[in-house]
Amino acid sequence: MRIKTFDDFEPFNKLRKKMGTESLGSFELFDPQRQITYSERESLEEGAFKVGSSRLRILKDKTIAFKNTRLWLSWEGHENFHLAACDHVQKRRHAKSSFVAGLNDLTGKRVCLECLMLLKFDGLDARRSRRLDLAETIQKEFKLGSFKKDYPFYPLI
Ligand SMILES: [Zn+2]
DSSP states (O other): OOOOOOTTOHHHHHHHHHHTOOSOOOOOOOOTTTSOOHHHHHHHHTTOEEEEGGGOEEOTTSBEEETTEEOEEEOTTOSEEBSBOOHHHHHHHHTTOEEEEESSOOSSOEEOHHHHHHTTGGGOOTTGGGSHHHHHHHHHTOOHHHHHHHSOOSOOO
16 A cells, blocks of 8 residues: 655645654554554553463573563462573473463562573673572572663563
8 A cells, every 4th residue: 555645735834843853753653463453562561471482482592582572481389480481480481371461569479590591691601600699699689670770671672
């Protein structure tokens, strides 16, 4: 479909001047195949988004994405939440099981240490984590907010 441009439409140009915009803007059409919808975002914000393995992507940095957002994954009865494609997540993906996913801090679950090691988050790696006390401290003091500074969740470009 061809859409007529309105570049020369005088009322718009006047309005543009009034708004103080110098150049023409652009906008992206919403693509529900690639961008999360309002209702998906809502359940993600609540940490209650149910998602099948096949709809998840593992990004180059080994974090997990659904459409254009990173997220954490967990599942019912599981004590941790995961931020990367650690063995637990991969095992579940291969079994084609589903996950519960979210974007915000969650109570009652702890961050998966294997995920943090995989990402070498905060200098953590498998070698150093032999010092269990250090690993546990990192786990205890983990803040999703600071994690997001290194790995912004939404929107992924
Ligand atoms: Zn994990």
